[in-house]
Amino acid sequence: MRQKIVAGNWKMNKSFQEAEDLLDEILEIMEEEKGENPQMVICTPFPYLELATDMMDEFHPKIGAQNVCEFENGAYTGEISANMLNSVGVEYCIIGHSERRKYYAENSGSLVKKLDLLLNEGITPIFCCGEVLEEREADKHFDIVRAQVEEALFHLNSDEIRNVVIAYEPVWAIGTGKTATSAQAQEMHAYIRALLNVKYSKDISEEITILYGGSCNAKNARELFSNPDVDGGLIGGASLKAEDFFKIYKSF
Numbered sequence: 001m002r003q004k005i006v007a008g009n010w011k012m013n014k015s016f017q018e019a020e021d022l023l024d025e026i027l028e029i030m031e032e033e034k035g036e037n038p039q040m041v042i043c044t045p046f047p048y049l050e051l052a053t054d055m056m057d058e059f060h061p062k063i064g065a066q067n068v069c070e071f072e073n074g075a076y077t078g079e080i081s082a083n084m085l086n087s088v089g090v091e092y093c094i095i096g097h098s099e100r101r102k103y104y105a106e107n108s109g110s111l112v113k114k115l116d117l118l119l120n121e122g123i124t125p126i127f128c129c130g131e132v133l134e135e136r137e138a139d140k141h142f143d144i145v146r147a148q149v150e151e152a153l154f155h156l157n158s159d160e161i162r163n164v165v166i167a168y169e170p171v172w173a174i175g176t177g178k179t180a181t182s183a184q185a186q187e188m189h190a191y192i193r194a195l196l197n198v199k200y201s202k203d204i205s206e207e208i209t210i211l212y213g214g215s216c217n218a219k220n221a222r223e224l225f226s227n228p229d230v231d232g233g234l235i236g237g238a239s240l241k242a243e244d245f246f247k248i249y250k251s252f
Ligand code: PEP
Pocket: 009, 169, 173, 174, 175, 176, 177, 213, 214, 215, 216, 234, 235, 236, 237, 238
């Protein structure tokens, strides 16, 4: 279901105590916000997921993980399965983030498996796609994003794709302070929606939530979110301070 979403990606930041304090602050600010539209999602590091899900009630932010293992269970030392995430109350999971594609060789082959496992567990995947700077400068950004979307997502049937959130994150904008312009974001989001229209249907393409990510902050969120095909944001750095994150959340 298409929904306004602001999702925070804490990445590998915060001690346990700092995580608890930040969650407390967010909950305090969110006290008056009983509602699911926009939906706030907080993607914490693995060790804090259970703490986070325990702290939320049904009206509060949903909790997400930042990765999941591509295998179901068994001898995969150091990995975390989709079933484990479900068992501690996780409802969203980021996959295909550019940092994982770059440092951990995440590719469409493993993403297909991760998507299937997450959907089987009823966890909403937040699937990230986006081009690097050289690809944009060479005017290949549409081709790159099309390939990422087609290769990872298009094995899903119409019912399954409805349960996926897509995050367009131009890699050159992540953690750089260099945000895509509102027009660049809208153009790519509309393009992704058009791909979904061709593969599935107009109705399905209109049902899918597409987030923008890349140096989105309290100052630029309102303009980015005002675009018809931008349904919210995936927020890195600015999700680490409760006030900033809340301002972004209120930017629709
Ligand atoms: C991200 O990590 O997904 C991200 C968008 O980071 P930042 O907001 O810091 O650019």
